[in-house]
Amino acid sequence: MMNNGQMSAIAVDVKNIYKTYGKKTVVSDVSFSVGKGEVFGLIGPNGAGKTTTIRMMMDIIKPDSGDVYVLGEKFREDTKNKIGYLPEERGLYKKQTVSETLKYMASLKGITVTDERIDEMLEHVGMLPHKNKKIEEMSRGMGQLIQFLVTVIHNPALVILDEPFAGLDPVNTELLKGLILELKEQGKSIIFSTHQMNQVEELCDRLFMINKGTEVLYGKLDDIKHQYRENSVFITYEGNIGSLKGVTESRQRDEYTEFFLDSNTTPQDILQQLIDRRVTVNRFEIGTPSLHEIFIRIAGVNGDGDE
């Protein structure tokens, strides 16, 4: 890990932060860093401490102890201008029009936006016709898109999205996903928090999983999946397979059957048996659990779930 003072490749560096409310410790000894240009997932169940962690990153609340470095420096007065933050609890002034909202929110970030820029942004998400409508006239999904535009209107280097897909219909979810990938292409660092694991698998390079205020997983998505790999294979086949040697259990999944192997059996042994029996195999895959399964495994069995 690199030092903080110098210009580094690190967008956010969180070091051993703690936060306690009353007797309840909400965040305990959380550390992670987010590289520049990376899409980073902050995941965990509801109430795990995700939002509290983000608020400490945003300097909205102060950690009881520990440090946060954003874009290579400690939080300063103008640091907020370089971050775009879409909170989980979000709303806009209902009486303002869409363009007034964008202008005022940008001015709070210290920049003046031109009408052309506003038109351009609204056009991009197909909302130009609603430019002069009031926020209260918007549907929920449209409001969320406006909020996303508010988040990125000042062209921030770091974008933090807390549960960005909550309450969005599938069409808008896809639209927002596209917008996030666009930001990534522009080289922005993106942190997004969610409890929907499939979104993480689609978008994130690395992730930090938090449960009950503490770290449960941290690292590259692929590494984590590898670490939690079961000795199993996913097979989609035609015909009757019979019983396979070395298989302790088989489970029917949506699109495949998962075969769990005993410790003396490798996936190659199974493949060999299938070829020998001339079974038509449409899919053969080394069993990597979905993030969701890993999550359930860890969060479901408290305390001793960690290996």
Next chain:
Amino acid sequence: MNKIKTIFKYELFTTIKRKSFILMTLAFPLLGFLIIGGFSLIQGTDGETPIEEIKVGYVDEPGGFDNHLTYGNVTLIPQEGQQAAFDNMTEGIISQYFVIPENYMTTGNVTRYTLTRELDVSSQVYYAIERFLVNNILEGKVDSSIVDRVASPLYLSSITLTPEGGESGQQGGFTSFIVPYIFSILLIMAIFTSSGFLLQGLGEEKENRVMEILLSSVSSTQLITGKVLGLGVAGLIQVVVWLISAKFIAEMASTSIGGLLSGLTIATDFLIIGVIYFILGYLLFAIIMAGAGSIGATARESQQFSTVFTLLAVVPFFFIAHIMEFPDSGLSQFFTIFPLTAPLTVIMRMGITDIPTWQLITSMALMILTIIGSIFLAGKIFRTFLLMYGKTPKLGEIIRMLRQA
């Protein structure tokens, strides 16, 4: 700094564009001009109507009450006896009558009869009867100038002096109290309009969930400072509009209505003290309201929460009779110095008495200290509660959290 300015401008302009703000600001001057206009209109048409003549009958049982029968528009008419007097009254020849009984000289009892219900005997009639009796009793016994003095022994005029012996600029009395009285009401209205907008705004931002978006761009201190200043300037605009129109209204009332209001003027030092106490009072209550606003989960809950402080501020109104009668009592002095009641009490007392300078200075100093203390406490409250949604915390939780913050 620039962000405070951005919020300041936003809050100021959204407030002065609010319909309720414009209505409140213009309602007071308009009402004043309407009343004066209406009054002079009525006077203009009514002034020419002839004064009604009042005919009062009397039954003179002891005899000798025969002369001096006219007093202004009241004419006294002797009656033959009680039955005749009653008949004349029912026929409308006289409107009322009174009986001087045989033993009048020893008892002074006089009974008056009338057909209409009334609150009290009219002062004109009372004066006429009184002078009629005095004049007739003393007829021929003493000089007429002595009769006048016995009937009206004094016309009292009081003059308040300064310690140097000159005539004081503030002469007290009804007119000097009416101005502070109206002003204390306006001052409280102005303070609570502006700080109420602040409370409502914060509550709405929490309710709409705009709060966290705002806090991702500005710090809570910048947000509150910008809001307090923006709404304060809006309130100041309101107060200045009221003060300027009040000066005009007072002058117009003094010349056109006259009578009780003929001495109505508004002294400059009164205006200055008024503005100072508006600013101090507003700052104090705005910060308290902001604190309350950040604790409540919704705008309505915040409003209920702040009612406690609003009530404290208007406590002097409950004691208005006491303050009017004993403006220098211990209680009046306490209300002057206690920060929450100071703005209202100072304005009320100023009309009736000269508040000692030390009390004014102590009162202002204490208010400033309280404001500074409240800012410190409010800072903690904002950090702790601005982003708490769902339910309003209980008092015990609030105290515990503040201790930790």
